Amino acid sequence: MTKRFSFDLKATDGKARTGVINTPRGEVRTPAFMPVGTAATVKAMMPESVRATGADILLGNTYHLMLRPTAERIDRLGGLHKFMNWERPILTDSGGFQVMSLAGLRKLTEKGVTFKSHIDGSKHELTPERSIEIQRLLGSDIVMCFDECPALPADRERIAESMRLSMRWAERSREAFGDRPGHALFGIMQGGLEQDLREESAEALRKIGFEGYAVGGLAVGEGQEAMFGCLDYAPDFLPVDKPRYLMGVGKPDDIVGAVARGIDMMDCVLPSRSGRTGQAFTRHGVVNIKNARHADDPRPLDENCSCPACSNYSRAYLHHVFRSNEMISGMLLTWHNLHYFQEIMQGMRDAIAAGTFEAWQAEFHAQRAQGDI
Numbered sequence: 001m002t003k004r005f006s007f008d009l010k011a012t013d014g015k016a017r018t019g020v021i022n023t024p025r026g027e028v029r030t031p032a033f034m035p036v037g038t039a040a041t042v043k044a045m046m047p048e049s050v051r052a053t054g055a056d057i058l059l060g061n062t063y064h065l066m067l068r069p070t071a072e073r074i075d076r077l078g079g080l081h082k083f084m085n086w087e088r089p090i091l092t093d094s095g096g097f098q099v100m101s102l103a104g105l106r107k108l109t110e111k112g113v114t115f116k117s118h119i120d121g122s123k124h125e126l127t128p129e130r131s132i133e134i135q136r137l138l139g140s141d142i143v144m145c146f147d148e149c150p151a152l153p154a155d156r157e158r159i160a161e162s163m164r165l166s167m168r169w170a171e172r173s174r175e176a177f178g179d180r181p182g183h184a185l186f187g188i189m190q191g192g193l194e195q196d197l198r199e200e201s202a203e204a205l206r207k208i209g210f211e212g213y214a215v216g217g218l219a220v221g222e223g224q225e226a227m228f229g230c231l232d233y234a235p236d237f238l239p240v241d242k243p244r245y246l247m248g249v250g251k252p253d254d255i256v257g258a259v260a261r262g263i264d265m266m267d268c269v270l271p272s273r274s275g276r277t278g279q280a281f282t283r284h285g286v287v288n289i290k291n292a293r294h295a296d297d298p299r300p301l302d303e304n305c306s307c308p309a310c311s312n313y314s315r316a317y318l319h320h321v322f323r324s325n326e327m328i329s330g331m332l333l334t335w336h337n338l339h340y341f342q343e344i345m346q347g348m349r350d351a352i353a354a355g356t357f358e359a360w361q362a363e364f365h366a367q368r369a370q371g372d373i
């Protein structure tokens with residue numbers, strides 16, 4: 001087990017890469033998908049079940065945990081890993097994005113953001129320094145810079161101003177992070193869909209120097225074509241020997257397209273959130289299990305899937321427990337979706353290592369029937 005944080009690039013196939021992030025709490029195989037554990041739990045999953053799906057790393061949310069139970073309380077109790085019984089790597093976000101999307105009465109200044117809690121209306125402040133301190137108290141292995149993600153559509157001037165603020169905050173985040181061997185601080189590139197602003201942002205981040213780099217400001221309503229358009233150039237502005245992380249992505253075909261453009265890490269609530277609503281992702285497309293046509297179907301969700309839901313239950317059963325609002329419904333479908341997302345990641349890691357990623361992508365798209373299945 002290493003005491004340091006490092007990234008080993010193992011193979012590339014076109015712009016796609018596969019490698020390993022080494023951390024004191026374990027290795028992260030890339031390309032990696034991170035299940036989201038918002039309030040110190042991946043909803044409807046035991047930690048050992050999350051591990052069983054193949055996840056090497058989880059995401060924790062600073063905004064939620066600072067409000068409840070607070071970072072100080074988690075620190076007093078031994079840190080987030082012990083608190084939630086997940087001893088492998090955890091990446092925490094900086095709270096910047098969620099304050100802007102969840103909190104009330106926000107005031108943004110050069111210093112940071114003041115806001116009212118969506119839980120009890122209490123007043124709080126997040127600055128680069130406070131965000132880094134919260135992530136340290138949580139014991140996060142990969143810490144994210146405090147940034148501002150502008151809501152799209154936005155005019156170029158607004159995007160440029162916001163990006164430059166985020167770059168000043170990245171400098172302050174780096175300063176506040178200090179020297180923490182075995183832990184990493186990732187910078188976040190902004191710049192909307194403006195290629196020159198993206199390049200300016202990447203240059204600013206490289207000058208400061210980070211252990212990894214995220215492509216921020218995407219998956220905010222721009223649509224897949226515009227997102228891929230940005231990913232056709234943005235990762236190339238980043239250092240080739242450091243992990244590249246795309247936040248908030250995405251549907252299976254978003255994930256595959258991002259990896260094909262040089263992304264190494266992603267996170268998204270989609271598999272867990274839609275698992276709780278009865279939406280199952282399979283290699284043949286999406287299944288809405290609450291649809292009446294599944295009521296008598298004895299087949300598994302996906303014949304080719306080895307997860308507990310597909311191994312032990314029929315579509316009819318899954319349909320029934322969703323219709324009856326039974327707790328096991330969300331558990332089974334969340335497990336299936338996270339298992340399927342990790343199966344996609346493993347398939348890509350193997351294909352990139354074997355130099356067959358092109359063929360793997362063709363097969364991935366060919367399998368996906370149109371419409372409901």
Ligand SMILES: C=CCOC(=O)Nc1nc2cc3[nH]c(NC)nc3cc2c(=O)[nH]1
Pocket residue numbers: 092093094095096097144145147148149188215216217218219220247248249267
């Ligand atoms: C999340 C981990 C680390 O990220 C941060 O601490 N800040 C940050 N988060 C984002 C989250 C996003 N989700 C989506 N779509 C669902 N787009 C996002 C964009 C950003 C962003 O530009 N910055």
